[in-house]
Amino acid sequence: MNIDDLLVEPEGLEQVEDVLRCFFERSRQRAASVGPGYLGLWETLEACTAGGKRFRPRLVLSAYSLLGGTDLASAALVGASFELLHTAFIIHDDVIDRDFVRRGVPNVSGRYRAIARDAGMAPAAADHIGFSAGVIAGDLALSNAYRLLDRVHTGPATHRRLNEILDEAVFASAAGEYLDIEAMLAPRMPPLEDILHMARLKTSVYSFEGPLQAGAVLAGAEDPLVDCLGDFGRDAGIAFQIADDLLGVFGSESRTGKTNWGDLREGKRTALMSFVADRPEWEEISSLVGSPAMSAADADYVRRVLEDSGAREYSAGLAVDYASRARRHLDSDLVPRGLRDVLQPVASAAVDRTR
Amino acid sequence: MNIDDLLVEPEGLEQVEDVLRCFFERSRQRAASVGPGYLGLWETLEACTAGGKRFRPRLVLSAYSLLGGTDLASAALVGASFELLHTAFIIHDDVIDRDFVRRGVPNVSGRYRAIARDAGMAPAAADHIGFSAGVIAGDLALSNAYRLLDRVHTGPATHRRLNEILDEAVFASAAGEYLDIEAMLAPRMPPLEDILHMARLKTSVYSFEGPLQAGAVLAGAEDPLVDCLGDFGRDAGIAFQIADDLLGVFGSESRTGKTNWGDLREGKRTALMSFVADRPEWEEISSLVGSPAMSAADADYVRRVLEDSGAREYSAGLAVDYASRARRHLDSDLVPRGLRDVLQPVASAAVDRTR
Structure with missing residues (x-):
């Protein structure tokens, strides 16, 4: 990431x-x-x-x-x-x-x-x-x-809450790692719902929700605000992960710093792939995706199918959608303006990278 | 263990x-x-x-x-x-x-x-x-x-101490695990001093010192007593490890629940081996010890050499020695009689198993 x-x-x-x-x-x-x-x-x-x-x-x-x-x-x-x-x-x-x-x-x-x-x-x-x-x-x-x-x-109650937040991050991340292992055991492209759940477990909880909630709890924020920041973090993290997966396939290597076919070769389960796996085009690429022998030309072909099938557009739209959801959580009166002004761009920037 | x-x-x-x-x-x-x-x-x-x-x-x-x-x-x-x-x-x-x-x-x-x-x-x-x-x-x-x-x-000060004790256990055990890796990189039988240091890191700290000190700290014991229990735990743990390594080579499989040549085959670095590695007999067995191809007959031969060279007796004596050191720490006036009566047999029993 x-x-x-x-x-x-x-x-x-x-x-x-x-x-x-x-x-x-x-x-x-x-x-x-x-x-x-x-x-x-x-x-x-x-x-x-x-x-x-x-x-x-x-x-x-x-x-x-x-x-x-x-x-x-x-x-x-x-x-x-x-x-x-x-x-x-x-x-x-x-x-x-x-x-x-x-x-x-x-x-x-x-x-x-x-x-x-x-x-x-x-x-x-x-x-x-x-x-x-x-x-x-x-x-x-x-x-x-x-x-x-x-x-x-800080006091013992805040201490306990901070430890709970860290614990939740460890618990969710371990779950996400475990689900990756499980996927290797039964290679199939899971439904979108599962993919978004995994994005939440692997990305949202420890990278977005946990840090925001911990900062808020330490500042003495009340539970409803802490929950609201958690909601923002969940959706922003999901938006981020969908966008990151798009970059992993379509991003320029010079910008992302990694090859843009590693994800295709390892058959990474993403919203992009889940979309196409449900359509007839999947037959054309299912033997290539996840194959260690995938060539650069194969990768180009897969990318074209993802493009033509509408998978790319669908995923990009989904990322935008989750980013808006994230921003909407910030509209709550509970969120002070200064914090809203700082967090709004986080959700947007996560998605803008894919443009 | x-x-x-x-x-x-x-x-x-x-x-x-x-x-x-x-x-x-x-x-x-x-x-x-x-x-x-x-x-x-x-x-x-x-x-x-x-x-x-x-x-x-x-x-x-x-x-x-x-x-x-x-x-x-x-x-x-x-x-x-x-x-x-x-x-x-x-x-x-x-x-x-x-x-x-x-x-x-x-x-x-x-x-x-x-x-x-x-x-x-x-x-x-x-x-x-x-x-x-x-x-x-x-x-x-x-x-x-x-x-x-x-x-x-408990109060914050005791809490901090308990966390420090747990931390010390993690730090020392990780060090012990790391030294095992290092040993695989440079296979040689280290000097006795290193082997005892490793026994302390891998066994004493988290299995003896830490639990005793944590119990004492929670009970409100003063530092000198906590230190004294740490000293006991260190030496009792070392005695235990030396004895355990003896059992790993000479113990009856029915009692220990594991084969008594696994340690020989993996070339485990023990006080036993360190003793013989310094003597001419080492030449007779060095190619067998640590060899994945070691047979039951080879193991019997190595055991005889360990016996004849005096390595077994030396190690058994060393375990007894560390057990006595451990017991002597309990002679301090700081240690209440009830606790001494419970801990004395721990040090003795660790060693008695090898008899």
């Missing part, structure tokens, strides 16, 4: 960097006392956390400040917690997807696979060393996401 | 079962709303947590009650937290070790590998489905270990 600069820079973003920097500095010190190898694993984890757009912390901070919160140190801890959660999910997701590269550079598994190969290990064994390092590094990121929340200065 | 009934049944053990039962009941309900597959994953996780000896909760509860604690509901939450942590480590450890069976029954990876095979998947792909399910299930257990601690009724 590539989230570009959908959000202006909120106050407190530097503090998020400070929290992460201090956390890793302290962790490196501890790890060094175990040995240079463990220190190296922590350095790798730190590198995986560096350089992101901090989209989730931005949402936390925006919701927090624009709902009247002033303890930026605490909000930064919550933001950093979601960032570490994001790192954990990415690392374990790559293990599950057997990916060794992310955004053109070796990920945790890729780095340790290379070390294992240099040590003379056979390919399959080296792969497994890579996965194993990924499992451990992800565990460290996951557990420390909880740890950072503990340090937030 | 097999820990038998080293500890009498402390008060509160049933509450630990209640906590776990309620936690899984609620989780199953939530998972069912996602779908039957995710529910199945949770049921598998619950099955992995069932039927253990609850050694770590027993330590938590013993320390807590014998240091004057009376809020058994809170102590049970701490105990259940360590039990879930144990489940998480076992599941991810099995992924890393590529094990599909634990104690004679399929583990998480084994169950999902079987499902994938039944669905017609190729062997390597089915293995990876198994590992992936293991990664997700372990993540759920790990994150919920933190969640259970949140529900403990």
Whole structure:
């Protein structure tokens, strides 16, 4: 998932960097006392956390400040917690997807696979060393996401709510990952309803709903407003995912930074595919989609069928529709104007990328 | 690691079962709303947590009650937290070790590998489905270990200490897992010092030190006593691990429930092996130890060499030595008699199993 600069820079973003920097500095010190190898694993984890757009912390901070919160140190801890959660999910997701590269550079598994190969290990064994390092590094990121929340200065009731929100993010994301596995067991294109449910589980909850709700809860927002931000996040996340899947097939590689036929080759289940799977055109492409042998010419052919069948237009319309739904939730009187002004463009920008 | 009934049944053990039962009941309900597959994953996780000896909760509860604690509901939450942590480590450890069976029954990876095979998947792909399910299930257990601690009724300072203790357990165990990986990259028998350090990281911290210290902290114990229990746990854990490794090579299979040449075949780094690796006898067995082709006759030969070289006797003596060190920590005036009486036999029993 590539989230570009959908959000202006909120106050407190530097503090998020400070929290992460201090956390890793302290962790490196501890790890060094175990040995240079463990220190190296922590350095790798730190590198995986560096350089992101901090989209989730931005949402936390925006919701927090624009709902009247002033303890930026605490909000930064919550933001950093979601960032570490994001790192954990990415690392374990790559293990599950057997990916060794992310955004053109070796990920945790890729780095340790290379070390294992240099040590003379056979390919399959080296792969497994890579996965194993990924499992451990992800565990460290996951557990420390909880740890950072503990340090937030607030009352016990707010603390409990923050932990519940983080928990919901873990629960939903694990469900989404599990459903991916299930799909590999029974390869078929699921109905649209299931695809949107999966988008919510894998994208909305931890990337949109959770950060917004956590920021709001920390600022002392009442439940109806927190629910309303959750509704916005759910629909914005779904819009984002549909648009992202469109970009994965039709986007220019130079803009998305990834090949635009990887998704076709792996048979990724998207709204686009679900639409065409229900139509006669599916017969023409079903043997190509999800085939590891797919060529660039095959991909072009599939894209043309998706275009001609109306699947592309349908999906683009669906993304626009979910973005409008998201924006409509913000029309509630509960949402203060400043926050509405910041979040409206998030929903729109998610979709505009596909134009 | 097999820990038998080293500890009498402390008060509160049933509450630990209640906590776990309620936690899984609620989780199953939530998972069912996602779908039957995710529910199945949770049921598998619950099955992995069932039927253990609850050694770590027993330590938590013993320390807590014998240091004057009376809020058994809170102590049970701490105990259940360590039990879930144990489940998480076992599941991810099995992924890393590529094990599909634990104690004679399929583990998480084994169950999902079987499902994938039944669905017609190729062997390597089915293995990876198994590992992936293991990664997700372990993540759920790990994150919920933190969640259970949140529900403990106590002040913020104690809360922070409990979280630090859990964190230390995760940090040390991850380090131990990492060092196992490192060992695969550079197969050599490390010096005894490293082996004992690894035993501490992998066994002492989360199975002995953490539970005892958490129980003590919850009961309001002062730092010197908490430190003293940590010292006991460290040495008792090391004694336990040395003894366990002896059982893994010389134990009767009917008693340990596992083959007594698996450790030899995988070249497990133990005090036993470290001793012989420094002596001329090593040449006779170094090509056998760690060889996947090792036969039962080879194993018998290696055992004889370990016996004749004095490695067995040396290791047994080392275990006895660490058990005495552990007991000596309990001689401190800080440790109340009731707790000493319960913990002394733990250190002794760990070693007696090898007699």
